[in-house]
Amino acid sequence: MPRVHNFGAGPAMLPEPVLQQAAAEMLDWHGSGMSVMEMSHRGKEFIAIHAQAEADLRELLSIPKNYKVLFLQGGAAAQFAVVPLNLLRGKDRADYALTGYWSKRAIAEARRYCKVNIAASSEDGKFSYAPAQDKWKLDPGAAYVHMTSNETIDGVEFHWVPETGDVPLVADASSHILSRPLDVGRFGLIYAGAQKNIGPAGLTIVIVREDLTGQADPHTPSVFDYKVQAEADSMTNTPATYAIYIAGLVFQWLKQLGGLARMEELNVAKAKLLYDYFDQTEFYYSPVAKSDRSRMNVPFRLRNDKLDTEFLKQAESAGLTQLKGHRAVGGMRASIYNAMPLSGVQALLDFMRQFERKHG
């Protein structure tokens, strides 16, 4: 079967050249006589793969030297607990922005470890916007400020970085990391599950300012102590080696494409195609405030939601898959991560226009 246009929110599409290379190298990586899956994580072959992946990620995001890059396991959901375990540093409270489904999950988990102050919220608007800077009520005694910089389900993206003074800013950037340049120095810590813009599920990347490590709660499992993993180059135990290898191929693909500035141009163009259409038609609409619309996750609705099922059925037949919105919010959602080509978005747009003509 030809490859489908996969609009799933994650695990999501990967660049086809990456998959092709992975398939070609599956039984013998670079004449080593081994699959990357079969390599010792402490052998020279994998050490080289790991070091290259970290170097490329550092280059792509211009990560300052005083930040550690960790390749961990457990997903962003593990970080919901691991962030407070590492960053409370003896304090009893943290600030959280409540901006959608995933920040809600992060907050619920954080409440098991500390007092949570909701520093900003868009709950009053059904999570359809990003709270403006002047609405944030920050607590100077907070251990950190947590934000979900792109809400995968609600489709709300921060296109700016909140100012949090001396309190370190922590971002769950899972669903938009590497979609554009990022001023890492504005953050104390950035984490991201790999399965959207990085690689296979099972890998979690943590970028953490060095001075914030080393004061983990005694209950922190050692493999989740940032300091322990930083000192061991993420190898206090066996890391998810194959996932790191695939991530490394994705980083190389991004570099060949021209890096994150170029990637951003492409992502802006893709998202614009869809949002411009929503703003012209009466048939579909975007529930998200114009200034805060995500370039990665594009939720949309049919004004006549009785047509939802038919829309999804016909889309599936046309090779446009996983367009159903998350069960928590309903409607439709097109996730158009880095790996989604413009032609895929164009195919979706063509289908939507055709569907509108037929049913509008």
Place this chain on the structure above:
Amino acid sequence: MPRVHNFGAGPAMLPEPVLQQAAAEMLDWHGSGMSVMEMSHRGKEFIAIHAQAEADLRELLSIPKNYKVLFLQGGAAAQFAVVPLNLLRGKDRADYALTGYWSKRAIAEARRYCKVNIAASSEDGKFSYAPAQDKWKLDPGAAYVHMTSNETIDGVEFHWVPETGDVPLVADASSHILSRPLDVGRFGLIYAGAQKNIGPAGLTIVIVREDLTGQADPHTPSVFDYKVQAEADSMTNTPATYAIYIAGLVFQWLKQLGGLARMEELNVAKAKLLYDYFDQTEFYYSPVAKSDRSRMNVPFRLRNDKLDTEFLKQAESAGLTQLKGHRAVGGMRASIYNAMPLSGVQALLDFMRQFERKHG
């Protein structure tokens, strides 16, 4: 380059037919138009892969119905913390058998959560044997008894299951799970990192008796609460989907081969080739007590250890890789997991004989 004979301790060899199938399906799994890496973990395709993997594992190990099978992340090293977090259940202490490098690591981590009673130890014999049942000093008030049922580095394997009465027995079976049939009902919990006999690093399998779940310490990250994951079919967050898929292919390979009874016969034959040789020659020796020698990890020494470097160099040239013993113990080690064919062990034996003739 032809595929090497890879004697690495893990991540380790995988069955070649598994790698071939993974390569062939990389861009399009079963006509889905997607790689398994690109599938939603909640989509029908991956749900089927996941369910089949669990069903096959249950069949291979004859896992009783009152045990949950969890596909987690973090490695066995995460379980060193997660086991006490889940199984202490309000108690303040646990029994541990100290039988080598990995039980030592498990004990060090457990001490961060509870009092550890060393119920049995082979430290007096430099971890060269498995302490006999009558040497165990069990504490009836212990929350559980922990053993490392195969010590990957020391090459000591329990070929019997200790009797622990009403106190649940917990085994780190990472390096010999699936190498032979196992009476799961004798254990409260069995855990294993995948990267030896199961699949890629980044997947951890936990088989846990249902009544032991549900009393996790409040500090347990939710993704590591056995009850939470059991109720969510290991999907309270996105699991390591691709690693689960590869593990599923390995399970099918094992079933086609004839299951674990047949696998055990093959493993006995492979290990016997090496150990019989060590017991005949004066040139090499096994440091492990005859009754407790591991069928999976075979440490051995040259009587003249000045030849070690030359041995490893020539072995590497002959396509026999990763024979160097762990840095903690030195010497040599041949890991001969399920995926290592008899022909690979024969090739090693031929090389060792030749080396002995030249240097003996």
